Amino acid sequence: MTYFLTTSQDDFETRFAALLGAKREDSPDVDDTVAGIIADVRARGDAAVIELTAKFDRLDLTPGTLRFSEAEIDALIADVPPEEKRALERAAERIRAYHVRQMPEDERWTDPDGATLGWRWGAVSAAGLYVPGGLASYPSSVLMNAIPAKVAGVERLAVVVPTPDGQANPLVLMAARLAGVDEVYRIGGAQAIAALAYGTDSIPPVDKITGPGNAYVAAAKRRVFGKVGIDMIAGPSEILVIADGDNDPDWIALDLLSQAEHDESAQSILITTDPEFGRAVVAAVDKRLETLERREIAGKSWRDFGAVIEVASLDEAAALSNRIAPEHLELCVADPDALADKCIHAGALFLGAWTPEAIGDYVGGPNHVLPTARSARFSSGLSVLDFLKRSTIAKMSPGALAAIGPAAETLAKSESLEAHGLSVRARLDKLNAT
């Protein structure tokens, strides 16, 4: 049953804690299986990948057909309807325009001691992007992962996407083409992650792997972390809508359902200052659930994890929002900017009733890969920074070393690291001798 809470209830804290603590995902323990697959791919390379693809995806490949040729991609994307192509292009343009602004600056300065300091950003040389097959094979996610990588300057961007029974998704290939992806391999699962991390004869290794996947993919990413970089391990999607009574209940119901339809484990929460409005939204959700194509999934998510919370004020709403730290936070109130200032933990903010969350999934511009499961308290959505790394820079003049070297020597001694101190002392002695 959908949760109904009001902060005026005596047992509100208990009920809110139950809502926060609801375990929405029960990942099967596939770690041993995944460890075996990774070891096999490391040992036997292409042969292992080909065997595992035959087994799991019922697809016979050779080293020569692991990768889609450009001609195959051309042929598949020729079937994409023009309207969908134009929509993807529009999305790609807007996502690129947003992410270009994220590129950080290199810095270098000389401080009063004469030390030249700074940092320099550089792109990861090669990145791999996992794209799920089947139902959750979203072209929008290809854009959201690939465009930041290319904006960052990643030279070699490889996509892996399983094609069970050989069925490829033309829109995924179109998105990869629009985003400037360099290589697309028709493989998936833990074997694809292993191939990207360790390389095979046909698939050169990458330095960073991003993108969503099932429990096997998530376990494989955890295992190769360290050998390569990975993005976050995303959990089921979430939305929190804070709305006053001056909204169309059907709009808000649809916003809640657009998370719920993703996944039975998704969570949609409404916080409202207006109890009557809350009831109207619940009625609107029920009505939409009568006809929605994905009503089975959305209905189960709404019943199991959905919630409506009545609050006495927007300040109270903000305080609860900060405890939830939602992935998506939609503020449908008279002054969304003022409320946003009080909501300090959220992956993405959607300000005002004219900004349905779904805009952000496709064409808004900001990334839709966002922190879930309260991790917005300490992490951020995907960005160009995920495909960049920073080298710090230090360059001492003899004068700078003379000014700050003695302090380093003192601290080295206090930490019993003699060679550290001597490496400074040898230079200072030379300076003093000249």
Added chain:
Amino acid sequence: MTYFLTTSQDDFETRFAALLGAKREDSPDVDDTVAGIIADVRARGDAAVIELTAKFDRLDLTPGTLRFSEAEIDALIADVPPEEKRALERAAERIRAYHVRQMPEDERWTDPDGATLGWRWGAVSAAGLYVPGGLASYPSSVLMNAIPAKVAGVERLAVVVPTPDGQANPLVLMAARLAGVDEVYRIGGAQAIAALAYGTDSIPPVDKITGPGNAYVAAAKRRVFGKVGIDMIAGPSEILVIADGDNDPDWIALDLLSQAEHDESAQSILITTDPEFGRAVVAAVDKRLETLERREIAGKSWRDFGAVIEVASLDEAAALSNRIAPEHLELCVADPDALADKCIHAGALFLGAWTPEAIGDYVGGPNHVLPTARSARFSSGLSVLDFLKRSTIAKMSPGALAAIGPAAETLAKSESLEAHGLSVRARLDKLNAT
């Protein structure tokens, strides 16, 4: 035996691969023990932490003495010699001045479609910093972890530092005080990580945990990752020095030894264009190893993992450096800036012979918490960004929704996410009706 390679050798690739692949760290498998400790702290809180501290640190605590009082800290730091205090202050000032420049800007703009977009940075609310006890209890690391957190704006910064047999390190407490740390607890090990991640009656939970530690601490950090954010899991320290023949062999020897003295698993590599200079550095290392206080540790590191590589050109040196992706890269050549441009993977750059790596460990300003084990290919040293998270912002005007909404609707349909499309359509219909 120290590795001696020259790129002109026929078997150079094999030998270089052996150097790159040398397994320097054999972490004991403590994962089950750590899982038990974490479960115990989650179940019994303070009582478990107190029992485990009695067992591992031979120290009897109560809930009231888990935390150092301000008076206790005052008394302990009163014993710090003035010269060390001044050196720590100097270091803290310089580290703060560097990290203040890393604070990123919030951005907000309205694009030609009328969409207001942007992002907003905010600090993690509470962070925990692990500080090892015993030999590797470095006050400099307290500054390097705590100052970026405070510059970022972390409100509550808690330090955990084990005090075996009750022995506290006054310099660590002084560093914590200088850096603005809010709470210091005399606990360590996996139990301290568990207490920070899950909280106890006496220790409120944090959102992010950083700082180095032994195998138990590293395993505990991996386990609580997701519940809280963590920094990287650091491996043994490394330095690569690229030097031409125009250097003092003793300076370079000391720079190599200042990594080697950290740890038997540390690695120091010299790449030089001048074979004679290479031999002179080896002789200088041997001579310094006769008297160095930590000659046992440094000697073992140098013999097991040290390397001298002769190259034909600085371009060749840069290419090898990029394959090594060193934590610290010191460029002792005539034009270090030009060479730095070619060395694209490195945690920290030290330009010119007047910039010994040890300067960066203490007073240079850049952070000394840096990516090891080739992870500079895809990750960066600690910075204020590690204590910040970003919320993206989207705010549509009705006109903006009219302009970009239809593309979102098309893509939602193509991904079979009907409610996504309807949430846009319901608003567009309202616009068209008015």
